[in-house]
Amino acid sequence: MAGAPPEGAPSGGRLLTGAFVALVLAELAYFVGIGALIPLVPLYAADRLDAGPLAVGLTVAAFSLTALVLRPAAGRVVDRWGPRRPFVAGALLLSAVLLAHTLAGSLAVLLALRVLTGAAEAVVFVAGMPALLDITPAARRGEALSYSSLSLFLGIAVGPAIGETLLGLGGYRTAWSGVAVLGLLAALVGAALPDTPAGASAAGPTALFPPPVRLPGLAFAVGVAGSAGFLGFVALRAREVGLEGAAWPLAVYGGVVVVGRLLLARLTDRYAAARLSALALGLTGAGLLLLGTGRGAVAFGAGTVVLALGAVLLTPAFFRVLTDRLPADRPGAVGATFGVLVDVGLGAGPVVLGLLAQGLGLPGAFTVLGCAAALGILLLTPGSAGTRLPR
Incomplete structure (x- = not known):
């Protein structure tokens, strides 16, 4: 940028x-x-x-x-x-x-x-x-x-x-x-927000997913789906590893995300957005793998923390990636694209994990979703970004 x-x-x-x-x-x-x-x-x-x-x-x-x-x-x-x-x-x-x-x-x-x-x-x-x-x-x-x-x-x-x-x-x-x-x-x-000028409304509507954002957008949706799948099935997976409930894992996840967003906020602007996005996907994948393959409360807690750290970086980092690749004179298009990707990830995560769990069980489902998140890093290679739109 x-x-x-x-x-x-x-x-x-x-x-x-x-x-x-x-x-x-x-x-x-x-x-x-x-x-x-x-x-x-x-x-x-x-x-x-x-x-x-x-x-x-x-x-x-x-x-x-x-x-x-x-x-x-x-x-x-x-x-x-x-x-x-x-x-x-x-x-x-x-x-x-x-x-x-x-x-x-x-x-x-x-x-x-x-x-x-x-x-x-x-x-x-x-x-x-x-x-x-x-x-x-x-x-x-x-x-x-x-x-x-x-x-x-x-x-x-x-x-x-x-x-x-x-x-x-x-x-x-x-x-x-x-x-x-x-x-x-x-x-x-x-109403106290500044009355900023509108964008270029005379031109035709901007494509929701123009070529420069398709692959990184898909990677972002996969990362969001990983966290959404965890939130949808954490209670059942916690029971499988011997926990009485999901209250403390959810508290740990939410606490790490909130504290991490506060303490690491400036980190998301100090390094290349693509690198931070790759790190976020790697942490998300590693956390899901720990949740799928680990045994006992310690491994489950570790997986929860690692996954939450991925969530801390995922949205801010990909927000920078996507705003770099969408037209600056269409800020509404930026909001629409970002919102749809979040919706798709949140909706698809529990569904995909549930479908995988029918054949593989929850451990296998978490493992596959973790591998998918980690492989999403490949979508962020320089050659996959497409041609950057005018700024």
Whole structure:
């Protein structure tokens, strides 16, 4: 990337600005609200609407599927209007939809509201990426994403507890209304973002996966799939190695990711993005191999830590790789491509690991997924990157 510092040199430019703090706080409010929905939606569907397991699953999945499908369109909206207005509009849509949950008297209505929630997610997530690009120095993008991504982890960590607390205090109406306040807060804080100029909207839409990002994008999705597979099957694999539950491995994984993102944030800008991406894939693969072949709590814990270290570097490093290979005048396209790759990895990981486990068992499934992550390094060789798009 032009202007990047030499390897090992400190990155420059001021990062902690009012706009950056506003973005992080707005995303924190938004993701805490999304996290609060994790227990509320299935409980409401089952308790109030008498939905069976399949219907509950479809209702929960409608959110992610809608977000995945709409991310490219959200990218074009952001390129046309700039990130601030779509971010605020998406957060306001989330707040309005959550208030409408108080009137959801049937499964069909709840399903429709989940689709609208997914639309809000598509816009807010995609708008957040170009907003981050606009307000942070190019030489500190990896560090900026390391910090801002903690909003997602914190939202998942504390959001469900907030949702259940609100439910216990006043029932579902109080819970929906309380979470809607978080969406409104995200919109209010997001309105403080600078009104950056829109991208080049006159030209045709940018391809979601142009040639320069296809191979590194595939490598990134494979790395995300490894962590997603672990999160989906950690409880079952922990039981196989003699642990009573997955509480402490999950706590270790989450703790390492959060602390690592804080302590190693600047590392993601001091070295070549491709090298850090390769290191992240290597750690991810090694962690999965330890989880698949190890025996006992010590090996399981070691695999968890190594995998978490891979997750610390994976997203910031590949964010730099992909932004280097996508057109600078289409920041919405950057957000859309990045979001879709994350969605694909998160969705494919548990499915692929589950399919592998049917024939190989969980040890074999973790081992194969670990080898796939390690082999993803081959997709980052200089000859595989394709022609870099104009900057």
